[in-house]
Amino acid sequence: MGNRPCCDERVKAPAPEVVAASTPVELCDGSISPQDSSEYPQMGRLGTSSSLNMQRQPAPGRMSRLMKLKHLEIDEDIMRGANLRRTLWHCGRAWRRPPSELSENERAELWKYSTPVDEFDTFFSHTWLTPGKWKVFSLMLQKGWQVMLVSWAIAVAVMMLLCLEDVLPMPWTYQARYHDFEEVCPFGPWIQFVGIVALILGMVISPYVPTYQEMVFFDMFSIHQTDARLMERGVYGLGGCLRRSRQLQVLWSSPYLSRLWCVFELAAYRQANPNGRILWTPLFRERALLAIFVICCWMTALFWAFAALQAGPESSMIGYAVSLLPVILGTHALRRTFREGQKLLDDLQYFDLAFAGCALEFDRRFIYTAIQDWYESEEAFTQYVRGPLREELLTSASFRDIPLRHYMILLPVGMSLSLEFLVALLKGGAPAPVLARYVIGLMLGFDVAWSVFCLDLFHYMCFRFRPLQFTCLKCRKLLDCGQSILIVLLSVFCWTFGGEVSHLAVHSGIWPTLCWTTFATCCALVSLKGVPVVAAFSGMCVGWIPCISAKPKDAEEVVSI
Template identity: 40%
Template sequence: MRGIPLQKTLWHLGVLWRKSPLALSPEARTGLWKMSAPASTFDIFLSHTWHTPGKWKILSLFFQSGWRFSFLGWFVGASLMLLASTHKLLPLFIPYRSNFDGATISCGAASRCLLGSLLGHGLGLLLSPYAPSACARRPLCFLDVASIHQTDRELMERGIYSIGGFLHVSKELQVLWSAPYLSRLWCIFELAAYRTANPSGRVVLSPLFVECGACICILGAYFAAFLFVFALPLQHFGIYVVYVVGLLPIYVLMHLLRRNILAKHQLFEGLRFFTLAEARCESDFDHDFIHTAIRAWYGSAEAFTAYVQGSLRQELLASKPTTIPLRYLVLLVGVPFGLSLDFLAALIAREAPMEWLLTEFLAGCLGFNLCWFFGSVQIALFLCDRFAAPWRGGLFDYLQTLVLFLIFFGVYFLGSLMASTSNLWHALAVASASLLFAIVTLVCRRAAVGS
């Protein structure tokens, strides 16, 4: 028995996941075995298929294991840039105008906090695999390519046909689900063997499309934020041209999000209509071995099919893994909040009155860019989920995305109009209404996911 820490599988940008072992040289495959170490138990048994490109597994595991470090990186990056801007250690070259009680301040701003947020998010995520064990949980994993010898034929066979024993001592079976998963017989074998060998073990479904969707949202938010900053110096017609051009990529990202969420419906359909006969593997001997084991455990192939379609499906979906979790939305709202800190820093550097600063913080930072943005994203995710399947193909599919995008943009634009205030009490009302909006959308989202 040999295991590998989850973070170690992501070293060097997840090089271990990038290629199937069949595509590697004998020397490279032997090196994979050396990355693991002797183990007596496993915290996680990673179940996946090499028929899915490794880049999606790398992205998923980076988010799963490194989101806390990404948030910490965002906090540090935005805070340092905020201090540098307020103390005028960095040039503030973008013109910004703020109104309060009939007065106007013209000051310089910059996208420093936004840039610090981007660098913090990215570096925190990429450096998370190298965090010391005292700062992060480092679960020991069974990963086929490292835990089973890939060149010594005797050790390879012993490892493959001992998978049932490995599952028996694994506290958790984590399914890195992708579209081909249920079509691979060895993946089915792992599902079947785990519940038989480890009845009290935990089965966790981790669809790869969840982290992919989160990444699309975060990248789209950064694009829109930087676009807004660069459009500030423009006047009249020029700024509208920039917005129209800039909205096109946001629309494309929303269309990609719809397509990504379609994988969720494939997951439901795959479990509901699963049949063992459609699962394939490369070796006839393995095929006979797996079918014999499943019949011994469940009585017949039909009984196992009923188990997958029924109780296993309910168990996998009970944890509601098919929507973007709150922890990723926390990373997402850090993008506009970082942008709003740039405008707040500009006013602090200009030595605006405290009441003015409070108005900017309540209406802009807390109200619009945190709470209202959070609620707007909840609505966008609900729309993309509810109407992921195209009504009709071709051009109508893109028109469907356009309608959803206009609804989202209308809600978001309404919040920007509310936040355009120059009164402290109005700003307090905006912050309160935005907070209520965020809470209501969160409750509705949970109710919709639960149903």
């Protein structure tokens, strides 16, 4: 990130401008009305009276900014940032509804989330045409995956201890058959169940754990929602806030580039910060993670159902085959989700400023004037979006790769099941060599390395064979269903192959176990694009220390380094 736009040679970066006390106050001619607020989709309905007891410093109005080309002028009095962690309390309740759906009292309460700041760590750019729940879900996973992992580890350790001390009952048995150990071992579901609950609970409580400190600009917190004058200063002073932002994080969804104000934020940030970082956060990736997580939980739930029913191998195979129908449906939905990734690239490649929506003619004039001033022409800006900005996105983010944090959320589901068997072996009195082979071959070789390879393969096939557009609706549906079935069958084959080989290696001895684990690790590294990813992941984990506030690092660490 941070590449200069194609027209930087022709447009010099503006010098910092701060509103002076001598600047005359200019009130908006016909203040922004509730009907007008829909043009800037992040804004809600407006009131007409001042609800603040604060001293306003003289500041230019929207006409003054337009006529004097002061789009990037900084209005110090309205620089207000919100603590990101605090806004995500109560599962991000404050994010979930747009201001236009809130009462006047509720909109007035939003102002309390923000405090005066000199600069922003992150400026969030988004559109309210996309539900706020997906933005909350995406941010909570990005910022809270370490807390989720720690909460899972603590819960699993406690459950293992309780099981080993016979505090919890073990309702079933497991027949261990190794060449140097055969025993009927007690077996229970506690680690698996509590581990999944701990993952979910970790995401919920993550905003309350002081693992990061990030002051952000988010429109409905940083711009007053009931005072008409303050809101006008906030809306038309966005350029100054962008200038004082360390990075621009785009919460991307399908309608994003269709909104002219969103386009303005992209243009203004690159002009105000030629070397600044634009961070693309496609919301569809977290929806894809949710779909895969549900599929993993579904398969483990089936295992426990068959264990409770004491089904034999033949019955279990039939049950698993029948249960693939929900998996196929989930895969089908996942492939549709990945279509948004291609749409983002297409939106940038075929971007046309004329198609960006704008309800108010004044706002269109305001934004077009700024773009013409910064990029010399509308066509030059269009070419910048289609060229350097798109290349910047392709360099910084890979939609085909799974972000590292997603692995850290998915892998514990399978590892919890293996820990159940490990506890069973411990309670059954398995010797140390058997336990060592089990940990190396099954937990490291299969649950970690081979699972990473299988997840990456499944993810790649879903993205590569996302639904295509055909004129014939019947042909499209048949092809889509066939592709989803084929993807599931190939994924099941790959997973089953790894499981059988790992069990064979573990039962054969330490050297076959080491060979299998080495092979699985190599496959995982190939899918992860090599050793640099390991270094990146190590830095992410070592650099994170709970209860110590630090300036935010990259929110989007992806596998493609």
